[in-house]
Amino acid sequence: MKSVTILNHPLAADHLARLRDQSTNPHEFRTTVARMAMLLGVYATEDLPQRDVLVQTPLAETTCQTLAAAVSIVPVLRAGLGMVEPLLQLIPNASVWHLGLYRNEETAEPVEYYDKLPLEGASDVALVLDPMLATGGSIDLVVRRLQRWGVADIRVLSIIAAQPGIDRVVRDFPEVKVYVAAVDPTLNEQSFIVPGLGDAGDRIFDTPSHG
Numbered sequence: 001m002k003s004v005t006i007l008n009h010p011l012a013a014d015h016l017a018r019l020r021d022q023s024t025n026p027h028e029f030r031t032t033v034a035r036m037a038m039l040l041g042v043y044a045t046e047d048l049p050q051r052d053v054l055v056q057t058p059l060a061e062t063t064c065q066t067l068a069a070a071v072s073i074v075p076v077l078r079a080g081l082g083m084v085e086p087l088l089q090l091i092p093n094a095s096v097w098h099l100g101l102y103r104n105e106e107t108a109e110p111v112e113y114y115d116k117l118p119l120e121g122a123s124d125v126a127l128v129l130d131p132m133l134a135t136g137g138s139i140d141l142v143v144r145r146l147q148r149w150g151v152a153d154i155r156v157l158s159i160i161a162a163q164p165g166i167d168r169v170v171r172d173f174p175e176v177k178v179y180v181a182a183v184d185p186t187l188n189e190q191s192f193i194v195p196g197l198g199d200a201g202d203r204i205f206d207t208p209s210h211g
């Protein structure tokens, strides 16, 4: 079973073009992130466990399938917040656990500042939401935290990954599934993805950095 899925879909390509475009304003950027998250969510959930249930329609009894897994949504603050609502639209019964990380601007190492995960009672499946997977340092930290919590099935939903970062995640966590709309070739000296789309958090929340 391959661990990386790259969305090959005309709608994903169209949304990605809008996200990459530096002239896309924050409102359109936010709504496009949400649409892309919806597509990623569909791909990332296509093999969730199901159970048969008997349902009585107005005409007859029939066998249907419902979800048989407890699913949690784990947005990585800040940028991952932009992907929460569409995932909740798809999985209304999912619980949402927030993790807050930012990258140290000098070292690009992730710094943890918020952790809302409970001590026990891990879900069966965790869908990690973060639009950007650059060096992979943030996802490394998140996956370790979710494994400590006890989640067996971890799935990362990112809009763009950099090749070095996704290689790192696949090498260190071959059991983790990653769903992306694009894999870009490189990182620049500040560990930004090139061509990428810039700073996703700043573009979602209209908080231009002063770097």
Ligand SMILES: O=P(O)(O)OC[C@H]1O[C@H](OP(=O)(O)OP(=O)(O)O)[C@H](O)[C@@H]1O
Pocket: 076, 077, 078, 079, 080, 101, 102, 103, 104, 108, 110, 130, 131, 132, 133, 134, 135, 136, 137, 138, 139, 165, 191, 199, 200, 201, 202
């Ligand atoms: O793979 P990495 O090298 O760890 O980089 C990816 C991380 O960087 C960005 O967050 P950022 O630090 O900009 O925080 P923000 O979401 O608050 O803007 C992004 O949303 C990821 O969390």
Ligand SMILES: O=c1cc[nH]c(=O)[nH]1
Pocket: 079, 132, 134, 191, 192, 193, 194, 196, 197, 198, 199, 200, 201
């Ligand atoms: O290119 C990048 C790298 C990390 N975080 C972003 O938002 N963009």
Ligand SMILES: [Mg+2]
Pocket: 079, 199, 200, 201, 202
């Ligand atoms: Mg940011």
